[in-house]
């Protein structure tokens with residue numbers, strides 16, 4: 001049956017008009033998958049054993065409060081456990097926060113291009129998304145975002161570092177922006193790629209929560225911890241905001257297996273290997289960005305585990321992102337094109353670096 005067929009029951013027109021979230025492509029031939037910002041390393045030492053042990057209890061619901069994990073995460077932010085909320089991926093918390101704060105007639109603001117889930121976050125609650133274009137340097141245009149705040153704005157999403165373009169928001173810019181945001185407006189600092197940030201001036205969620213009770217910081221085990229398939233992320237901030245988020249969340253959606261995997265990822269032994277792997281991924285990211293810049297491309301500052309090639313031939317970009325992605329696919333490598341904007345390439349396996357540069361060089365040579 002075609003997914004475009006009319007449903008046999010009455011469905012909301014605004015829902016029918018909205019395309020479902022589209023995941024990056026899945027591989028069809030052997031090669032590198034650099035399209036979803038995944039971690040090329042398998043889970044940290046001890047994690048697979050923890051998963052195996054916990055899966056023996058799969059006939060039981062997990063205890064939803066998960067205090068040990070929440071306390072561990074809270075400790076990293078210097079807050080108490082009630083400041084931490086878990087969900088099946090940080091994307092789930094994005095939905096919860098927008099639903100909790102923004103209803104019909106309200107607005108939520110985000111930069112664009114950014115995380116592809118943002119435009120549909122308000123669909124079910126009836127809130128309208130307002131997209132504010134990035135600057136020419138592919139950074140958040142915080143002046144334009146501040147100017148776009150209206151008395152209907154309920155949520156502002158800041159993605160730092162920005163997926164897909166790479167730059168992080170700096171602490172000073174963030175503070176200037178926050179001075180223009182009403183204190184009763186929720187600001188979400190989406191730090192899905194926080195562990196890869198090397199810019200010492202980048203804003204860090206743990207540094208700003210105390211001064212800004214209207215900020216919720218989002219983190220995830222999907223990227224730096226390599227647990228994307230297990231679906232576990234967390235929000236940190238004011239307990240009453242997080243409790244509102246939980247009220248609109250789907251109960252019991254964090255599995256016990258995900259909980260055990262996350263806990264096992266935080267042991268001292270796992271943390272040592274984690275730090276080494278992050279350093280390695282950052283090395284690969286920087287090498288990829290440098291290699292692409294040597295080819296004349298205007299790759300913006302890369303602070304996540306990915307690099308961005310902008311469109312715009314005359315300004316150090318490529319002509320057509322779909323055509324570049326097709327050239328990659330032809331060579332067996334998946335990357336993520338954003339039509340009209342550019343191409344995002346994840347820092348993956350060590351051997352993928354030369355392959356990326358080879359394909360791009362060939363593409364540029366026409």
Ligand SMILES: Cc1ncc(COP(=O)(O)O)c(C=O)c1O
Nearest residue numbers: 089090091115163192220222233
């Ligand atoms: C900026 C950003 N936020 C949130 C997410 C969601 O991550 P997850 O739901 O796997 O925690 C992603 C995933 O790609 C992302 O890029």
